[in-house]
Amino acid sequence: MNLPVQTQGLSKRYGGLTAVRDLDLTVRAGEVYGFLGPNGAGKTTTLRMLLGLVRPSAGTVRLLGRTPGAGRLTGVGALIEGPAFYPYLSGRDNLRVLARYAGVGADRIATVLDLVDLTSRAGDRYTGYSLGMKQRLGVAAALLKDPRLLILDEPTNGLDPAGIADMRALIRRLGAAGCTVLVSSHLLGEVEQICDRIGVIVGGRMVAEGSVAELCGSAGLRVLADPLDQAVTRARELVGADRVRVVNGGLDLSVEPDRAAWLNAELVGAGLAVRELRHRDRDLEQVFFELVERGTADVA
Numbered sequence: 218m219n220l221p222v223q224t225q226g227l228s229k230r231y232g233g234l235t236a237v238r239d240l241d242l243t244v245r246a247g248e249v250y251g252f253l254g255p256n257g258a259g260k261t262t263t264l265r266m267l268l269g270l271v272r273p274s275a276g277t278v279r280l281l282g283r284t285p286g287a288g289r290l291t292g293v294g295a296l297i298e299g300p301a302f303y304p305y306l307s308g309r310d311n312l313r314v315l316a317r318y319a320g321v322g323a324d325r326i327a328t329v330l331d332l333v334d335l336t337s338r339a340g341d342r343y344t345g346y347s348l349g350m351k352q353r354l355g356v357a358a359a360l361l362k363d364p365r366l367l368i369l370d371e372p373t374n375g376l377d378p379a380g381i382a383d384m385r386a387l388i389r390r391l392g393a394a395g396c397t398v399l400v401s402s403h404l405l406g407e408v409e410q411i412c413d414r415i416g417v418i419v420g421g422r423m424v425a426e427g428s429v430a431e432l433c434g435s436a437g438l439r440v441l442a443d444p445l446d447q448a449v450t451r452a453r454e455l456v457g458a459d460r461v462r463v464v465n466g467g468l469d470l471s472v473e474p475d476r477a478a479w480l481n482a483e484l485v486g487a488g489l490a491v492r493e494l495r496h497r498d499r500d501l502e503q504v505f506f507e508l509v510e511r512g513t514a515d516v517a
């Protein structure tokens with residue numbers, strides 16, 4: 218299978234600090250992939266290694282089937298640090314400068330301005346743009362060479378809700394147009410709605426990867442039983458201590474929902490009064506926080 222991004226055992230150490238450890242990241246052709254993690258998790262370091270801007274301490278990177286390095290990033294567009302634009306030139310003129318430098322025809326400028334929804338403001342000076350418009354111009358610059366793979370590092374950082382919504386819509390449009398997009402974020406809500414798959418990185422390690430449905434799929438059971446302390450003890454014996462959490466006077470169990478009848482019989486058999494036992498849905502936010510919590514504990 219042709220994989221636009223594939224890393225194996227990718228690691229980066231800065232002195233005594235391991236910023237990225239043993240990372241296997243796979244982005245499939247045509248998907249919008251959300252690279253999610255809290256601040257300092259190692260997202261930027263990973264993206265910089267993908268682009269050949271930082272040398273890995275260990276592991277391999279394949280980008281569009283090639284090993285990245287100087288001059289070998291054909292087909293890849295990236296917005297990884299706030300791009301440098303001339304403040305007193307218009308958005309369009311800034312793109313003209315970049316297009317000339319990149320050997321891209323002037324006709325492409327109108328196309329990318331349209332894609333990022335800046336056509337009506339393209340003649341305005343860059344300095345008068347909102348942060349969201351500046352970011353969208355950065356994406357336009359990354360799109361000049363009509364890349365097959367677009368890498369965006371926290372493109373919504375610092376944007377207001379309207380700017381975030383615009384950026385989300387833009388990424389969705391690019392994905393729909395067949396561009397493979399790898400976008401990092403520390404805010405789950407930003408990627409949840411637009412990504413086909415999500416990888417969660419905590420402490421430099423990938424702790425989960427999959428579609429939103431897959432990540433949330435491991436829902437569990439919610440049990441209300443009396444007396445609570447005995448219910449906790451018995452539930453821990455039955456399914457394992459790490460799968461039982463006490464939340465709001467009840468038990469949240471990380472077990473397959475089809476074990477409900479068995480669990481009910483066991484708890485009742487142990488003399489407990491089971492008041493409620495139901496399927497517990499989890500939203501991605503909860504999953505993300507659990508992953509971050511668990512991942513941080515593992516790293517500590």
Ligand SMILES: Nc1ncnc2c1ncn2[C@@H]1O[C@H](COP(=O)(O)OP(=O)(O)OP(=O)(O)O)[C@@H](O)[C@H]1O
Nearest residue numbers: 231234236254255256257258259260261262263403
């Ligand atoms: N050049 C460097 N020298 C030393 N440490 C570094 C360097 N670059 C990054 N780090 C450290 O590596 C870790 C990962 O940083 P990185 O910027 O990759 O995280 P991030 O997930 O992108 O975070 P954020 O969301 O805050 O941008 C952090 O602890 C950071 O301080």
